Amino acid sequence: MSGDGTVGKALDVLEQVAAFERPVRFGELQEKSPYPKATLYRFLQTLTNQGMLSYEPERQTYAMGMRLVRLAHAAWTTSSLAPIARPYLDQLSAETGETVHLAQLDASQVLYVDKRNAKNPVEMYSQAGKVGPAYCTGVGKAMLAYVEGEALERAIAQQSFHRFTPTTLADPESLRKELTEIRARGYGFDREEHEPGIVCIAVPILTNGNRMLGALSVTGPTSRTSLDQLENLAPRILETAKRIGEEAEAWRFPETRQQKVETT
Known part of the structure; x- marks a missing residue:
């Protein structure tokens, strides 16, 4: 678990989603998360709102967002x-x-x-x-x-x-x-x-x-x-x-x- 406050915890959640290497449901994340249910949900909502994650309503799954893809491409390049x-x-x-x-x-x-x-x-x-x-x-x-x-x-x-x-x-x-x-x-x-x-x-x-x-x-x-x-x-x-x-x-x-x- 990160010791860098809110930002560190959000990045922890982002890495947790990425570790599945596929779209993942909230329940799957909760099983492995060190954070309480409400805290985990709040971070997922924030990351989704910021485009770092995407949410598929029909399947109820989270995946890497396109904003993150853009940032990753920039990091790869520079x-x-x-x-x-x-x-x-x-x-x-x-x-x-x-x-x-x-x-x-x-x-x-x-x-x-x-x-x-x-x-x-x-x-x-x-x-x-x-x-x-x-x-x-x-x-x-x-x-x-x-x-x-x-x-x-x-x-x-x-x-x-x-x-x-x-x-x-x-x-x-x-x-x-x-x-x-x-x-x-x-x-x-x-x-x-x-x-x-x-x-x-x-x-x-x-x-x-x-x-x-x-x-x-x-x-x-x-x-x-x-x-x-x-x-x-x-x-x-x-x-x-x-x-x-x-x-x-x-x-x-x-x-x-x-x-x-x-x-x-």
Whole structure:
């Protein structure tokens, strides 16, 4: 439950509706809501009046509203790496033939912001817009490896360390050790840690000053690829991540670059 007052509680309700990933009835929301019936109803009415939710009277269901869709599109365009990375993902996907993921950190978890399916796709958890764990995914660990100090400790404390498979990292010490290895090597792996039969190689997307912006991965099923085969792609993926990072830095922080010119 949010501690940010009325706005925080309204956002909690909005996320609760979104979590169903389908139109949802009031009774279903009430079963999972920490708020009293009257409070929940009031927030739903406010969110509907503001266009953040839509209400279907005949079915008596709530769903994401068009105003929220507009805001999400604006956020995707201005705040995510997806628009910048799009041509690079296309090229990497065409070259490797495997699934390519683009991700950023969101509250110490992985937010998949874009994805390219393999030539012969296989079913897996990741989809653009979905949130996944950071401690047991390639992109998550690649990003955490470049989070430092108190921010890293907070991020580690927020991991569930639920064991999805026999190879899932199950404690903070194991994760810290692997993050050190990733930072030294420049890339990390998902060794069937989140989903059985799915492996990946992941690299961080960094600015020239090593500020972490996100991560990029190439993922495939163990039935047609291996960690050794994926590791052979490391130079190509690192180069792609470098180019995305450089372009993102020039786009997102142009004033910093201008100031450097003016002071030289």
